Amino acid sequence: MDDYERWSQDEPEVPPDESPEMDIPDEIAPPVLPPMPDVDDLPPVPAALPRTSRARERHERRKQQKMADAAVPIAPTRQLRPSGGFKLPEIHIPINRLVVYGLAGAIFLMLVIFGIGRFKNEPVQVATNAIWVDKEWSYGNRNDADIAALAQRLRDHRVGTVYAWVGLLQPNNSWTDIAELDKAKSFAKQLRAAYPELAIYGWLSIGSQGADGNNRLGDPTAQQIIADFSKRVVTDLDFDGVMLNIVPVSDGDETYLAALRKVRATIGTDSRMAVAVPPDWTPEEVGVPIPMQIKPGTVWAKEFKQRISLLADQIIVTAYSSGLTAAADYSAWMAYQVAAYAQAAAELESQTEIYMGVPTYEGQPPMHDPAVENVASAVAGVRAGLQQAGAASSLVKGIAIYGEWDTTPQDWEQILSLWVN
Secondary structure, rough: OOOOOOOOOOOOOOOOOOOOOOOOOOOOOOOOOOOOOOOOHHOOOOOOOOOOOHHHHHHHHHHHHHHHHHHHOOOOOOOOOOOOOOOOOOOOOHHHHHHHHHHHHHHHHHHHHHHHHHHHOOOOOOEEEEEEHHHHHHHHOOOOHHHHHHHHHHHHHOOOEEEEEEEOOOOOOOOOHHHHHHHHHHHHHHHHHHOOOOOEEEEEEEOOOOOOOEEEEOHHHHHHHHHHHHEEEEEHOOOEEEEEEEEEOOOOOHHHHHOOOOOOHHHOOOOOEEEEEEOOOOOOOOOOOOOOOOOOOOOOOOHHHHHHHHOOOOEEOOOOOOOOOOOOHHHHHHHHHHHHHHHHHOOOOOOOOOEEEOOOOEEOOOEEOOOOOOOHHHHHHHHHHHHHHHHHHHEEEEEEEOOHHHHHHHHHHHHHHHHOO
């Protein structure tokens, strides 16, 4: 339905060394010990037993003789123990223990590398889909149980962005539902408490024609009204951003771009701006089905798509109401829309996020036939379009379900089975 018309692993324990005492060559320097803790924190050390090993005695005599022969002053060493009567025990590290430590360290390093590799290769489950919700939620005074159920459903279907109805700019430049804005603020607060990771945008519906039937987007007054209300949505109502659904917009409309720039400058870079855009209704690419009810060549040029991608954080392609009469044709038409928008944005290395609209709303013949345009045919088209887009497909973050109010249990099940899983 046209929204304008509705509202450490530990090291392995090394067994005690039972090897015989060895005659250690002089070239092996004693190990450097780390600084010791305060003596009061250590357990009492028993008096050292007299050593009777002849190998040790020979080693000590040779060592003393070499020191006397060298007659070289020895620089003072760093104190490794506190002053007083405490004496550090001598430490012996036989060769076999060094080998054990080396092997243990190598094994530990291999385990760490293996673990990191497994962590990096496992995909992170990110909630990247979106959904439109109407005033039955944003102005409905729902209780906490209702909000919790909605939040859980969104999580289950990996929906991480909500476009919640806030208001419509009427032909006289006044906004609807002004008296109920506090309810929208309460809804955003409730939903964020139930689902803190969720991004919540205020959905603003704007007809480009004014009361006189002319394009009002070029009017500085109208632009300021749109920008000021957008600022109010993100500051007073505490939404994460605004989603502007402005219709109709013709290819190359500079007044539309001017309105987007005005909103962007007013809300600042800390708040996000999403825009709902039309599909290329009658693609000129050979082999893409086109509806008979719409004038040929009703498309947006690649350059116009690119200019919008540089202004908006998100682009929602409302790829439905095509007027096509076969599900296979709709899927092929949808695939074209995915590739066209993704490739256009990718050429400029744009960081905008693209969402493809998936219809779940009631039939509106002749343009929207649910037997033709539905979750199954739309998702099939999105998947085909991602393949056609190649590397540019990374800009397509998910689907945008339009809308929550008409989505049936069967629709939810198909979203889960055909897309999420």
